[in-house]
Amino acid sequence: MERPEVIVNVASSLDGAIASSEGALILSTTEDWVRVHELRNSVDAILVGVNTILKDDPLLSVRQIKPREPAPLRTILDTSCRIPLTAKVLQDQERLPSIIVTSKESSASKQDEIRKLGAKVVSVEFEKNKRYLNLADVLKILKTQFGINKLLVEGGSTVITQFLTNRLVDIMHIFYAPVFVGGKNAKLLFEQEAIHNIGDAINCEIQTVNKLHEGYLVTLKLKKDE
Ligand SMILES: NC(=O)c1ccc[n+]([C@@H]2O[C@H](COP(=O)([O-])OP(=O)(O)OC[C@H]3O[C@@H](n4cnc5c(N)ncnc54)[C@H](OP(=O)(O)O)[C@@H]3O)[C@@H](O)[C@H]2O)c1
16 A cells, blocks of 8 residues: 555544534543553554644553553644644654654744754645645655554544545544533534535444443444545
């Protein structure tokens, strides 16, 4: 394959919210967190969008279980290099390496400051009318320059939506917490404009549905276009 295998993992409310407009919602249970850390330990890289860093400042490391070495490469999609130099993912680079994927137009001095912390910075072409970094280019770089064969995409809404609409997802795990939180202004699992014809939907095959403590874990295989 020209690109890494792409696995999406996300925790959602029953009504499809993955965060509030303010930031994280605690939707995963302790059991689910152990599963997520096992999943992180099984991949070569973990990817999130810069808004997840700005809102939650996650470490994106393997905890709860014995981490394998080398640690998965923490990958941040950051068009304009908005990541703060104090972000947790930019610390401890010897042990927990990170790569910031940005556009060629982003500040060269900010890119240098990130490199000084030991993180890698790569820039990809960015077509302004397309709004986001080209994911096919990002995946190709991850595979060819960094040897990433298995990528875990953890969010947030915008990143998952872009991976789904570009048909770049192979497997998706959704942990449904048994709660309704309200969708108005929430960050949704899939933020695409609503379709009017079911023929235009993104089709999945359900692989497994398992009760996990108080919630449900649904594993989906994304169907490829015919
Ligand atoms: N429940 C869960 O499992 C879970 C997991 C992770 C995150 N979250 C939540 O998700 C929320 C953040 O989600 P979000 O939708 O605001 O932001 P996001 O998906 O974390 O980040 C989106 C940003 O990434 C940059 N980006 C660059 N190229 C991109 C591309 N090709 N596709 C998508 N994004 C690209 C863009 O930055 P620019 O705007 O600068 O271009 C874009 O605005 C947080 O509140 C967090 O708590 C929930």
